[in-house]
Amino acid sequence: MPDKKVLLEIKGLKKYFTVKHSMVESKRKYLKAVDGISFVINKGETFGLVGESGCGKSTTGRAIVRLYEPTGGKIIYDGEDITNISPKEMLKYRKRIQMIFQDPYASLNTRMTIADIIGEGLDIHTDIKGEARMERIHDLLTRVGLKKEHASRYPHEFSGGQRQRIGIARAIAIEPDLIICDEPISALDVSIQAQVVNMLEDLQKELGLTYLFIAHDLSMVKHISDRIGVMYLGHMMEIAESNELYEKPLHPYTKALLSSIPIPDPRAKKEGRIVLEGDVRSPIDPKEGCRFSSRCRYCEEICDEVTPELVEVLPDHFVACHLVKKINNL
Numbered sequence: 001m002p003d004k005k006v007l008l009e010i011k012g013l014k015k016y017f018t019v020k021h022s023m024v025e026s027k028r029k030y031l032k033a034v035d036g037i038s039f040v041i042n043k044g045e046t047f048g049l050v051g052e053s054g055c056g057k058s059t060t061g062r063a064i065v066r067l068y069e070p071t072g073g074k075i076i077y078d079g080e081d082i083t084n085i086s087p088k089e090m091l092k093y094r095k096r097i098q099m100i101f102q103d104p105y106a107s108l109n110t111r112m113t114i115a116d117i118i119g120e121g122l123d124i125h126t127d128i129k130g131e132a133r134m135e136r137i138h139d140l141l142t143r144v145g146l147k148k149e150h151a152s153r154y155p156h157e158f159s160g161g162q163r164q165r166i167g168i169a170r171a172i173a174i175e176p177d178l179i180i181c182d183e184p185i186s187a188l189d190v191s192i193q194a195q196v197v198n199m200l201e202d203l204q205k206e207l208g209l210t211y212l213f214i215a216h217d218l219s220m221v222k223h224i225s226d227r228i229g230v231m232y233l234g235h236m237m238e239i240a241e242s243n244e245l246y247e248k249p250l251h252p253y254t255k256a257l258l259s260s261i262p263i264p265d266p267r268a269k270k271e272g273r274i275v276l277e278g279d280v281r282s283p284i285d286p287k288e289g290c291r292f293s294s295r296c297r298y299c300e301e302i303c304d305e306v307t308p309e310l311v312e313v314l315p316d317h318f319v320a321c322h323l324v325k326k327i328n329n330l
């Protein structure tokens, strides 16, 4: 059982981007990429964050490591509010919070050897030098299923899956507690995806890591996540324990997302696919109301007028929907 101590608490996090306005419009416009989301990640667990492209998953991850300055809300890490700390203080947390990205090639410096890519973090955050540094790099390479000999090579000499392993070795080099995995397997061949996920799980057990695992597809996070949060246009729609979310999705958007996952066994029973109709609302200066209302088949007047809060509908199962009880006969 994972330790239930909270490692990361996100409270009402907001990240707005300013959108260029035209000459005729004098008012500044905001793209509300993340608009007041809250969730916690417990030590040692994997929290899956899912939703369609553009719903704000990456922005959330980037705001946590301060690649983006949050517009509002709080980020509490291991009991300390790190929302407004100085870049110097943030360096201490950057050692504890690492990130791996979807495109390992874009995130690896092509002119650096693998040893230098992995060693960079050691140089910044530790005193490990010389032979000990090289030994550590070799150890990290073998841990992620690569060879010592790979240390002197360059990123272009590796396959996509191997590059992701290098990205993971770089992330674990300085012994972080939390790794934000931003779609780490989406760009990989299906056959390689499971290998990388299994490796991440093994490393989690060995090193006691906590993961925020971002994906656009629920099928990718099911296996690895303990709990899952479903985002839609900058809002959190549902949070539940992984199995509960799959067996008892309560939000109409989660139901639609799940209904679109192909089932490997064609004999397995499955409810019909829910096809989402209606336009996706614009994230630019969105009006009040549920962000999903324009595509929701249950939509009533209140949904267009009042933004629903994320509330605990069943134990440890949170949903932001005015009609959740009615739709699910609760």
Ligand SMILES: Nc1ncnc2c1ncn2[C@@H]1O[C@H](COP(=O)(O)OP(=O)(O)OP(=O)(O)O)[C@@H](O)[C@H]1O
Binding pocket: 017, 031, 033, 051, 052, 053, 054, 055, 056, 057, 058, 059, 060, 216, 283
């Ligand atoms: N630097 C930026 N400047 C302006 N808008 C941005 C910026 N980064 C993201 N956005 C916008 O914020 C919204 C959320 O983007 P984000 O990348 O967080 O979504 P996502 O759910 O991670 O999608 P994807 O899976 O495609 O990466 C989108 O509308 C995107 O266009």
